Amino acid sequence: MNNNNHPVAQQLSIQEAIRQAYEHWNAGQASQAEQLCLRVLQVLPHQPDVLHLLGVIAHAYGKLDLAIEHLRKACLYPTVPAIYSSNLAEMCRQKGLLAEAEQAARRAVAQEPLLVAAWNNLGIILQESGKFDASLECLQHVIALQPDNHEAHNNLANTYKRLGRLDQAQASYQRALALRPDYAEVHSNLAFLLSDLGRFDEAVVSAEKAIDINPQLADAYFNLAQIEMSRMRYADAQRWINALLAFAPQHAGALTARAQLLIKADHHQEALACMRDVLTIAPDSANAHNVLGKALQALGQHEEAMQAFDRAVALPGTVAEEASVARASLLMETGNKEEAIAAFDRALELFPASRMVMTARCDSKTYRSDDPDIAMMEAALEQAMNPAINEQMDLHFALGKAYLDTGNSERAFFHLDQGNAIKRATFQFDVVKTGEWMKKIAAAFTPELMEKFKDAGAASERPVFVMGMPRSGTTLVEQILASHSGIHGAGELSALRHAVDRAGVFPDGIASWSKDDFARIGQDYLSRVASLAPDALRLVDKMPANFLHAGLIPLILSGARIIHCRRDPVDTCLSCYSKNFAGEQLFAYRLDELGAFHLEYQALMDSLRKVLPPDRFLEVDYENVVDDLEGEARRLIAFVDMPWEDACLSFHKTRRIVRTASVSQVRQPIYATSKGRWRRHAAYLGPLLKALGVDQPAKDLQ
Structure with missing residues (x-):
């Protein structure tokens, strides 16, 4: 009822x-x-x-x-x-x-x-x-x-x-x-x-x-x-991420993409904080753990990075393959080559015939003509269903490296030309405008300016800048120095670029800067690197592109030392052309542009050589280091005013982090096989040789 x-x-x-x-x-x-x-x-x-x-x-x-x-x-x-x-x-x-x-x-x-x-x-x-x-x-x-x-x-x-x-x-x-x-x-x-x-x-x-x-x-x-990030238009990528976060502030994918952009911009602490926030929103996101690992890796927190990559591998999702590669690459970076090779092998067991694993491990090995990876990578490119454009690019670069190892120039350059062309099509670069900018830099650093502000900067003896073209021996020189107990090799730091960018437009602003302005930039730089090995008497900043700021360094850091690494121009450019750089070396993907850029770089350094203080500026030729390791190593240690240590001759045994394209080479004793290497491949280097004004050898050494 x-x-x-x-x-x-x-x-x-x-x-x-x-x-x-x-x-x-x-x-x-x-x-x-x-x-x-x-x-x-x-x-x-x-x-x-x-x-x-x-x-x-x-x-x-x-x-x-x-x-x-x-x-x-x-x-x-x-x-x-x-x-x-x-x-x-x-x-x-x-x-x-x-x-x-x-x-x-x-x-x-x-x-x-x-x-x-x-x-x-x-x-x-x-x-x-x-x-x-x-x-x-x-x-x-x-x-x-x-x-x-x-x-x-x-x-x-x-x-x-x-x-x-x-x-x-x-x-x-x-x-x-x-x-x-x-x-x-x-x-x-x-x-x-x-x-x-x-x-x-x-x-x-x-x-x-x-x-x-x-x-x-x-x-x-x-x-x-993601599209704009893939073609290195980071400002546009940031604009779309901001638009998304404006109406979806807790979107884990957008916050993760923001962290990736922060890593690209070398704002690693901010990226780490961003990923910590993401994991409170999506604690079981494999992709979030993977990007967290990258942020930790960039900060040198390698154990924590490995844990993050391991977590990404273990979680369900589609990034386990990428995270498996990341953990193997981290082992390479930290000098654990045997463990790294085993990790790549395990990744290939988990993901049979993985293009990502095969291309990622190409620098960890020297190929022989019967290496099964070569046949598998060739087959991947020949499939009727072509791989994605980035996969094609990675396969071409890896096969280029493999065929260079086996001495097959024709196949090597077939693939290198393809890989470089794909990469070059993804971004805009004007080598003429870049050259004009470098001429403007050279003109800014007059003898009068250098004399007027020679004592303006911070007088710290700690910074040592190793610079030059990529693949010119900068990593080798840093490794020799860092083998000394009192010297810390900090790798490729963006601290100088950030300090200069913060001060104003370079080099246009220099004419109006005061003594205090130069000192402020130097103090800004020192504050950015203060936490890196604070007990080390010398800190090596091995950002090759710092040659663009070489004239500025004595004015902002009057106690700093500059080591300029040089190498045969054709060998340097060939080595650049064979690498798919992780960073933005926009000049490196066309042989004629490579040659033109190298000429502008040489002109800039020729100009700066005349005004840099000789007691703070040293030039080291890669070929001389190969021919006389001990003589050049002693010269380097003396230049940075440190007592000699025999460990500097056994640089390949030094356990330290190396995050460059030369990670494999500096784990080996000195070798001469890269000296004059270009002559074996001269028939395929026509645009480069023409740009550099170098004649074809009378007889190709194929």
């Missing part, structure tokens, strides 16, 4: 209250639906249909943890509809709980084999877990059930992309757009695919179209940032 004084939940039958709650929800009346659900729970605290609806409502309000809590309770009942498990699977996926998500989705499809939503969710979860073959099978099943399901075609395309089947991915995206032309997510995903194909301008247009359709589609902003 009904009593009008009873609560609403008791006036209605439980089933009627639940029915009305769902009607309110479907009518967009979330508050009324929620109130009815809560009243039902007062009577039946574990009613699964109500818990499910509360979970859906919580999810709509962005309360993902609460939504998952409700759905878990609802799914404890074996008789609930399969869609409940399917919805739980999707919410767990969004939280990054991929193992639980997969379990829930498999439970849903087992219970109701024709439930398309559950198969679709399972396909996405498997894809994000890195189980691409299983994902493909799953999503093909969805399309068999619903051939015109535009979402399924999009999801299938995403899996094809992950499998490297880019042509099929593009066809599936186009099919999804044919079914629904205003499908913003597909325009965004297609943008990322076009970027992988090297069609960057088309990619930007596609992503911007996605944003026009849905201005709050987070992935489109994120993809735009």
